[in-house]
Amino acid sequence: MTLAIDFDDIRQAAQRLAGQAHRTPVLRSRSADAISGASLFFKCENLQRMGAFKFRGAYNALSQFTPEQRRAGAIAFSSGNHAQAVALSARLLGMPSVIVMPQDAPQAKLDATRGYQQGVAGSEVVLFDRYTEDREALCRRLADERGMTMIPPFDHAHVMAGQGTAALELIEDAGSLDALLVCVGGGGLISGCAVAARHLLPDVAVYGVEPEAGNDTQQSLQRGEIVRIDTPRTIADGAQTQSSGLLTFPVIQALVKGVLTVSDAQLVETMRFFATRMKLVVEPTGCLAAAAVLQGAVDLRGQRVGVIVSGGNVDLPRFSALLAS
Numbered sequence: 001m002t003l004a005i006d007f008d009d010i011r012q013a014a015q016r017l018a019g020q021a022h023r024t025p026v027l028r029s030r031s032a033d034a035i036s037g038a039s040l041f042f043k044c045e046n047l048q049r050m051g052a053f054k055f056r057g058a059y060n061a062l063s064q065f066t067p068e069q070r071r072a073g074a075i076a077f078s079s080g081n082h083a084q085a086v087a088l089s090a091r092l093l094g095m096p097s098v099i100v101m102p103q104d105a106p107q108a109k110l111d112a113t114r115g116y117q118q119g120v121a122g123s124e125v126v127l128f129d130r131y132t133e134d135r136e137a138l139c140r141r142l143a144d145e146r147g148m149t150m151i152p153p154f155d156h157a158h159v160m161a162g163q164g165t166a167a168l169e170l171i172e173d174a175g176s177l178d179a180l181l182v183c184v185g186g187g188g189l190i191s192g193c194a195v196a197a198r199h200l201l202p203d204v205a206v207y208g209v210e211p212e213a214g215n216d217t218q219q220s221l222q223r224g225e226i227v228r229i230d231t232p233r234t235i236a237d238g239a240q241t242q243s244s245g246l247l248t249f250p251v252i253q254a255l256v257k258g259v260l261t262v263s264d265a266q267l268v269e270t271m272r273f274f275a276t277r278m279k280l281v282v283e284p285t286g287c288l289a290a291a292a293v294l295q296g297a298v299d300l301r302g303q304r305v306g307v308i309v310s311g312g313n314v315d316l317p318r319f320s321a322l323l324a325s
Contacts, residue, residue: 003254004247007199009161010168010192013060017165020092021056024048024166026173031277036293037301041174043166046282046312050084050112052238053166053189053310054153058085060162061151062093070095073122075148077101077135079237080109081311082153087116087123096122098148100139102130106237108315130231130240154188155245164192170306171200178303183288183310184208184217184259185239187248193308194255207298208252208259209288211236211267217244217252218259235264235322238285238311262288266295268322274309275323283314284322 027042045053062074073096076086083099090097097120099113110125117123128138136152143150151159166189171177180197182190187208194206210217214232220243228243244252252259262270270287273294274280282290289307292298 001250001254003195003251004157005161005164005192005195007195009157010164010196013056013161014165014168016060016063017056017162020059021165022047022049023169026170027278029278032294038293038303038305040293041170041177041304041306042290042309043170043306044280044309045166046280046286046309050088051311051313052081052085053163053308054081054085055088056165057159057162057188058082058151059089059092061156061158062086062089062095064158065095065149069149072147072149073097074151075100075139075143075146076151076153077139078153079240080105080113081238081313083113084109084116084313086151087113090123091116091120096120098124098126098142098146100126100128100135100142102135103127104130106313106315106318109313112313154186155247157247160188160192160248162192163189164196166308167193167196167306168200170308171197174306176304177201177204177306179205179207179300180306181207181209181289181292182308183239183285184210185285186241187217187244187252189308189310190256191248191251194251198255205257206255207292208256209292209297210259210261211239211288212261212263214239214241215259215261216242218261220244220249221253221259235267236285236288238283239288260292260297262291262295262297266291268325270294271319272323281312281314281319282309283311286311
């Protein structure tokens with residue numbers, strides 16, 4: 001089977017992102033190494049432009065629009081990080097954006113998205129109920145009405161290739177790895193990262209990590225087909241997807257060793273670790289990969305392990321409340 005992207009797509013995405021995306025740091029922690037028994041290398045996408053890895057995929061996709069597409073603009077649906085990424089990328093590229101967001105999205109993500117759209121004619125945020133409305137159907141209807149190009153949050157080849165540049169940079173900076181841990185929502189990040197990692201390090205074991213309440217990709221791998229679930233109730237709002245994508249799942253099947261799960265309580269403990277030991281603000285979804293190795297969901301003792309810290313966009317009152325719980 002021919003996969004949706006290959007390593008050349010990721011290399012080309014890296015060229016488009018040069019000078020636009022931050023080259024985020026790869027950080028170490030003696031405490032994390034002691035807890036896990038492994039040598040951990042944290043790729044800190046919480047320090048990426050707009051606070052998450054999503055900028056990589058959004059900018060890579062929008063930068064390839066035709067002049068006609070740019071005039072009409074981009075439309076996307078997102079719980080927050082892809083929303084901000086598309087809004088910021090559209091602004092940088094001089095086009096309008098319409099973002100369909102859940103009405104219960106973190107206020108910080110809503111405010112940031114609207115902030116990126118400020119002053120750009122034709123841009124707005126449209127709210128919906130994530131538990132009763134179909135966000136993709138709503139987005140497609142608005143796209144048809146307004147002639148805009150829809151950029152989905154994960155199931156798009158240009159988005160996947162852009163996200164894969166995170167793993168490319170991690171391996172360039174950290175060197176050889178035995179394993180790579182990546183959070184899983186719809187699969188855009190892990191599919192891109194798996195393509196990059198397995199090209200550069202053919203023997204690396206790539207693991208995805210989902211919240212326990214939203215383990216659709218884990219179920220899909222077990223059944224050999226895409227499994228769709230109800231919208232999961234988890235503090236990891238960026239992983240509240242109902243299924244993997246038609247483009248992302250074949251990549252996961254081909255290149256990912258397995259998908260692990262962690263609980264919301266384990267995510268809070270990992271948020272606390274990042275805040276107290278590494279002085280980093282990391283959102284719950286951003287903690288998924290780290291939680292798997294720090295909370296014992298997988299034994300990687302003695303190995304060199306890359307960990308994608310995917311984002312840091314969380315309301316500060318919510319962040320404080322979770323850490324105090």
